[in-house]
Amino acid sequence: AQKITQTQPGMFVQEKEAVTLDCTYDTSDPSYGLFWYKQPSSGEMIFLIYQGSYDQQNATEGRYSLNFQKARKSANLVISASQLGDSAMYFCAMRDAHLTGGGNKLTFGTGTQLKVEL
Amino acid sequence: DAGVTQSPTHLIKTRGQHVTLRCSPISGHKSVSWYQQVLGQGPQFIFQYYEKEERGRGNFPDRFSARQFPNYSSELNVNALLLGDSALYLCASSLISGATSSTDTQYFGPGTRLTVL
Numbered sequence: 001a002q003k004i005t006q007t008q009p010g011m012f013v014q015e016k017e018a019v020t021l022d023c024t025y026d027t028s029d030p031s032y033g034l035f036w037y038k039q040p041s042s043g044e045m046i047f048l049i050y051q052g053s054y055d056q057q058n059a060t061e062g063r064y065s066l067n068f069q070k071a072r073k074s075a076n077l078v079i080s081a082s083q084l085g086d087s088a089m090y091f092c093a094m095r096d097a098h099l100t101g102g103g104n105k106l107t108f109g110t111g112t113q114l115k116v117e118l
Numbered sequence: 119d120a121g122v123t124q125s126p127t128h129l130i131k132t133r134g135q136h137v138t139l140r141c142s143p144i145s146g147h148k149s150v151s152w153y154q155q156v157l158g159q160g161p162q163f164i165f166q167y168y169e170k171e172e173r174g175r176g177n178f179p180d181r182f183s184a185r186q187f188p189n190y191s192s193e194l195n196v197n198a199l200l201l202g203d204s205a206l207y208l209c210a211s212s213l214i215s216g217a218t219s220s221t222d223t224q225y226f227g228p229g230t231r232l233t234v235l
Binding site: 004033035037042043044045046047050052091093095097099100101102103104105106107108109110111 | 149151153158159160161162163166168171172173174175176206208210215216219220222223224225226227228229231
C-alpha cells in the first residue's frame with residue numbers, strides 16, 4: 001500500500017524567506033505521481049505542482065519547486081520568497097493508478113501548517 | 119473558466135438522516151472523484167467516476183453511494199448518517215481517469231461542510 005509521510009505538523013517562516021516542506025513516500029509501483037496541494041482556511045484544495053516518477057528534472061511552477069530525490073523517496077516542496085498569503089495547510093499526495101475499476105486515487109499525508117510572519 | 123463547483127456549501131443533519139451532495143466538474147473534465155476530510159487529517163478517497171462508470175471505491179461503508187450524470191456532474195449520497203460522518207466533503211475533477219501522467223491532475227472544489235448532530 002502507498003503511504004505519504006509529512007513529519008512537520010507546523011512551520012514558521014519570515015516573509016520573503018524560502019521554506020522547505022518535507023514529504024516522504026512509500027510505494028512498490030515503479031510508475032507514480034506526486035502532487036502538492038495548498039489548503040487555506042476556506043477549505044478548498046489548490047493544486048500547486050506535479051512530479052512524475054520518470055521525470056528527469058525537478059518540477060517548478062513559479063515560486064514553487066519540488067526537490068525530488070527518488071532514491072531517498074522524498075518529494076519536498078520549496079516555496080521561495082514567502083508571502084503572507086502562503087499561510088495555509090500544505091498536503092503532499094501520491095497517485096495510485098491501479099484501482100480495481102481502472103481509475104486512480106490520491107493518497108494524502110497529514111499535512112503541514114505553514115505560517116508566514118512579517 | 120469556472121472551476122469545480124459544489125453545493126451546498128454547508129449542511130446540518132441529524133443522525134439517521136440522508137444527505138445528497140452535488141458537484142459540477144471543470145468544463146471538459148470527464149472524471150469526478152469524492153474525498154472525505156475529517157478535522158486534522160488529509161482527505162480520504164471515497165469514489166471515482168469516469169464516463170458515468172465507477173472506476174474506484176475507497177474503504178467506506180455501503181451507506182455511501184455516488185453516481186455521475188451524462189453532463190459529467192456527480193452526486194454523493196450518504197444514508198443513515200452517523201456522527202462520524204461529520205466532515206468536509208471534497209469533489210475533484212480531472213480530464214480523464216487512470217492515466218499515469220499529469221493529465222489526470224485532480225482539481226478540487228470548495229467542499230461541502232457536513233455537520234451531523
